Amino acid sequence: MMRVMKMRGILRVLVFALLVTVSFVPMVRDADLAKPHVAANESRGSPPVDISKTIADYDEFSVGNFAGTEFSNLNLSLKLNEVSSTVEGNLTVDFYNDDPVPFSQIPFHLYPSGMLYESRQGNITVLNVTTTSEPIQEMPYSVLWEQQLMWVNLTDSLLPGERTEFHIEFITTLPDGLDRANVHGENGNQSRIYTVSSSYPIPCVYDRFDGWNTDPYVGFGDPFYIDMAFYEFYLNAPNDMIVAATGELIESDSDGESTTYHFDPILPVREVTFAASRYYQMESANVNGVNVSSFYLPDSQPEWEDDVLEWASLTLTLLNETYGVYPYSTLNVVEQHGFYGGMEYPCQVYMTRGVLERVRAETLFPEYLELVVVHEVAHQWWSQLVGDDCIDWGFLDEGLTCWSHNYYGEVYYSDWEYFQYYRYLDTVRTHHEEFEIGSVINQSNYERPDLVGYIDYTKAPLILEKLRVEIGHEKFVESLSHFFRQNYFEIATLPNLQEAFEFVCGEDMDWFFLPWFDNPFLPDYSFVGVVYNLTDGTLTISVEDLNEGSNPYSYSQQVLVRVDNNFDGVLLEETVWINGTTTFTRLVSTRPSEVCLDYEDYVLVDLISYDVDSLSTQNIQIVGTPSLTNLWGFLPIEILPAIAVTGIVLVLVFYVFINRRSGNATW
């Protein structure tokens, strides 16, 4: 009896141990490993913002009430000469000084001479600058051709909060390249379009970072940085032309040969643009009070008809609900010729004929048409309503816009990566391996001109998505909406974005913003020690970030850690904050054979290939001595089946032996 009991006891323990090791996966939350509060080494904050005031501005501005807020007033008249590809212009500037310093001169951008051309270079010739009050007098000015700049010298110093008015008469020659302003296409095949953008003297922006921002038209990224102003926009074009322009068409008047249109955006805008063609076809729809229109060439009808209007309308509806109000009454999507995919201006965005041609040639995926429309319309929120210095902070508006067009993909196609022919995640994780260079997001385009495309359109939106993964969708979207409302009709920077996230999340966000926006390299994790202790069954895992010494800030991100046993399967599966070089200890039920960091779910690390999605090691050091409570941790798991089989055989032998003895007794 005693022996039977003893054998049964061992069998029970064996079976129990097998069951336990197979099924028990500890899900221990770690109390001592949490997201750190990184102290900023340097202050990046802006001056304190009066949140209640700016949000109150949003409430008023979004319904068109700008009472009590001053802007410059620009009255612009343009006359398009079709034959000479020139535009005669008159600009009356009622300039408001909203900066804290007096001005004796005001600089204006003369962008067209910096634009690409084939045989006819763009140019703005300033004919004169005069006072507006009687007696009208000439005002001194100087044009700096190399910088594409005009300085208007004021007769009196313009104090903060004061206004000055003058008149500029000019003539613009439109370049014949494929840049933002151009004349291109043929009448023979009904493809000729005049695109007139950034083609009049545009006042420079004064800010606390640079003073006057007089940057010329640069070839990397968008070169624009423009303040909001009220506009009255008059445009004269030959009678047969269809005109698409910024603002509401107030009236038009024909003299038999040409028509003068009066466009008015009603609310402040950063600039105005127009495109004209004899061949434009037009569609319109009213979307929640906004007159959305598309203008396209006859040959583009198969792709443009209905769809472009639909995509623009869906974007408008989604982003209105997500971020805040698009307050203008018109929004145009217009076909143009250009070397790029599309370009954004207030109330009017362009998609190039080149996109369509490449889609037809199957060198671009078909969804690219929709991508460009959604992207450019999303710029109405990021770069237009919330402005930025596109040279020094270009990653901000492009990053937010790219995140937004991917969000459209998520909402309407259930996939944030829907438009990513090359996944941002793959591109960013292998960028260092492929190009052997680091890439800091938070830099001026001047500091890394070759990386503008990669930073603005891939890395920046991916880092924003990373932020969503870390803090959750609700807080993320609420923070963007807060940022939008707080900087509505103003200029924003990265610290303003961080402030909005800190306001909504209620915590210091340096732990995220400093490393992800300012470090040149992603983390590169390596196991520096994995130790299993036989005495107490604990597993201590040390992960080192090999790139930590090359980056100014330590990264923090959540990584799924998995501990496996060849026989039992998963012993541990837990999301752990890896804060730079990190060591953590967990109890596991048996001796592990492999430890793995799972890189799916937007863990950002340097990888050597797209295919790699984890880091694992079988190099596990064993220490300590086995104790009774941890017996099964001591036994190598591979021999457990042998022990079990041996036990079962012994039981059977014993059973037969007992039965024989019983049989002998009765027979």
Ligand SMILES: [Zn+2]
């Ligand atoms: Zn863009």
